[in-house]
Amino acid sequence: MVDKRKMLASDMDGTVVPLEVNPQREREISAFRSGVAETQDLTLAYVTGRDLPLALKGIRQHRLPVPDTLVCDVGTSVYHQTSSGFEEDTEYVSLMERARGGLDVRDVQRELAHLPGLQLQAEHRQTASKLSYYLSPDGGHPEIMSSVNEVLIGLGGNLQAVYSIGAPHGTGLLDLLPAGVAKDFALRYLHRRVGVDEESLVYAGDSGNDIAAMLTGFNAIVVGNATPGLMEELTSRGGEMGVLDRLYFAEEFYVAGVMEGCRHFGIL
Numbered sequence: 001m002v003d004k005r006k007m008l009a010s011d012m013d014g015t016v017v018p019l020e021v022n023p024q025r026e027r028e029i030s031a032f033r034s035g036v037a038e039t040q041d042l043t044l045a046y047v048t049g050r051d052l053p054l055a056l057k058g059i060r061q062h063r064l065p066v067p068d069t070l071v072c073d074v075g076t077s078v079y080h081q082t083s084s085g086f087e088e089d090t091e092y093v094s095l096m097e098r099a100r101g102g103l104d105v106r107d108v109q110r111e112l113a114h115l116p117g118l119q120l121q122a123e124h125r126q127t128a129s130k131l132s133y134y135l136s137p138d139g140g141h142p143e144i145m146s147s148v149n150e151v152l153i154g155l156g157g158n159l160q161a162v163y164s165i166g167a168p169h170g171t172g173l174l175d176l177l178p179a180g181v182a183k184d185f186a187l188r189y190l191h192r193r194v195g196v197d198e199e200s201l202v203y204a205g206d207s208g209n210d211i212a213a214m215l216t217g218f219n220a221i222v223v224g225n226a227t228p229g230l231m232e233e234l235t236s237r238g239g240e241m242g243v244l245d246r247l248y249f250a251e252e253f254y255v256a257g258v259m260e261g262c263r264h265f266g267i268l
Contacts, residue, residue: 004040004041005041005042005043005194005195005196005197005200006039006041006042006043006196006200006201006202006267007042007043007044007045007190007191007194007196007200007201007202007267008036008042008043008044008045008202008204008258008262008267008268009045009046009047009071009187009190009201009202009203009204009213010044010045010046010047010203010204010205010258011046011047011048011183011204011205011206011207011210012046012047012048012050012055012058013048013049013050013058014206014207014223014225014227014254015204015205015206015210015223015254015255015257015258016029016032016046016062016064016204016254016255016258017058017062017064017254018062018253018254018255019225019254021062025254025255026063028254028255028256028259029062029063029064029255030063031255031256031259032064032065032255032258032259033063033064033065035259035262035268036065036268037065039267039268042267042268043068043069043194043196044065044067044068044069045067045068045069045070045071045190046059046064046067046069046070046071047071047075047183047186047187047203047213048070048071048072049072049073049074049164049173049175049209050072050073051072051073051077051124051125051127052070052072052077052079052086053124055070055072056070056086066081067081068080068081069081069190070086071183071186071187071190073127073129073130074130074162074175074177074182074183074209075177075181075182075183075184075185075186076096076127076129076130076177076178076181077089077092077093077096077127077129077130078092078186078189078190092186092189093128095189096128096129096178096181097128097129099129099158099178099179099180099181100129100158100159100178101156101158101178101179103155103156103158103159105126105127105128105129105130105131105159105176107155108131108151108152108155108159108176109131111151111154111155112131112133112148112151115144115147115148115151116136116144117135117136117138117140117141117143117144118133118134118135118136118144118148118174119133119134119135119136120132120133121133121134129177129178129181130175130176130177131175131176132173132174132175132176133173133174133175133176134171134172134173134174135163135171135172135173135174136172137171137172141163141172144174145161145163145174148161148174148176149161152176158178158179158180159176159177159178159179160176160177160178160179160180160181161174161175161176162174162175162176162177162182162209164207164208164209182209182212182213183205183209183210183212183213184212184213184215184216187201187203187213187216187218188216191218198217198218199219200267201218201219202218202219202220202221202261202262202265202267203216203218203219203220203221204220204221204223204257204258204261204262205220205221205222205223205226206222206223206225206226206227206230207226207227207230208227208230208233211230211233211234211237214234214238214247215234215237215238215241215243217243217246218246219246219248219265220246220247220248221248221250221257221258221260221261221262221264221265222234222247222248222249222250222257222261223250223252223253223254223257223258223261224249224250224251224252224253224257225253225254225257226249231249234247235247248261248264248265
């Protein structure tokens with residue numbers, strides 16, 4: 001018997017969530033809702049840097065289809081839809097505890113308190129496996145990152161510093177995560193948990209923090225509004241890794257690009 005199950009895992013901001021709202025974007029999201037609703041045996045997941053409340057707010061605000069699974073906090077937390085709402089995946093919580101190597105992120109927070117240029121994000125943005133900071137708008141981000149990495153090396157344990165630029169304002173962001181844990185780690189976990197064929201899992205994204213997930217060997221969609229240089233980097237690294245044929249560079253922007261790619265891969 002042929003397994004017809006399919007899975008779409010998509011980034012949110014800049015991918016299914018447009019950076020500008022207008023009637024055209026709303027029509028595209030409406031078409032996406034219909035496409036998801038009409039597709040049998042499809043598991044939908046959003047993979048985002050947002051925490052759970054912000055992810056749910058974005059889904060409501062943009063009237064996105066409600067997913068089966070939410071991967072939040074840059075891949076460090078997983079929630080599954082139940083009859084009573086989204087509940088945290090306890091197996092994944094245990095994986096994160098082991099990945100931290102026994103290091104308490106609050107100890108890390110105390111050690112970083114003396115470094116200039118770091119502003120701790122709001123309490124609800126912190127988790128047991130993630131510390132999040134804003135970086136000084138005055139620049140000097142490479143120097144800040146170097147200082148942070150020195151502290152992490154001194155503490156031991158297994159935390160990595162991940163730098164990114166937040167849309168739409170270009171704010172410098174720093175996330176401290178368990179080493180080796182990011183969107184690609186969560187994507188592989190979902191693949192094992194859901195049990196779909198490798199060819200039936202598609203990831204969609206738009207920026208540098210999607211690169212690792214796009215190079216896992218699963219099919220991947222790069223939406224037309226992707227950040228400058230992303231296509232070139234993926235083409236180079238995808239060729240080196242032998243997964244270039246798994247990458248689809250959409251012409252359409254945002255969720256229209258996601259649907260374009262899904263049609264290419266035959267899952268919508």
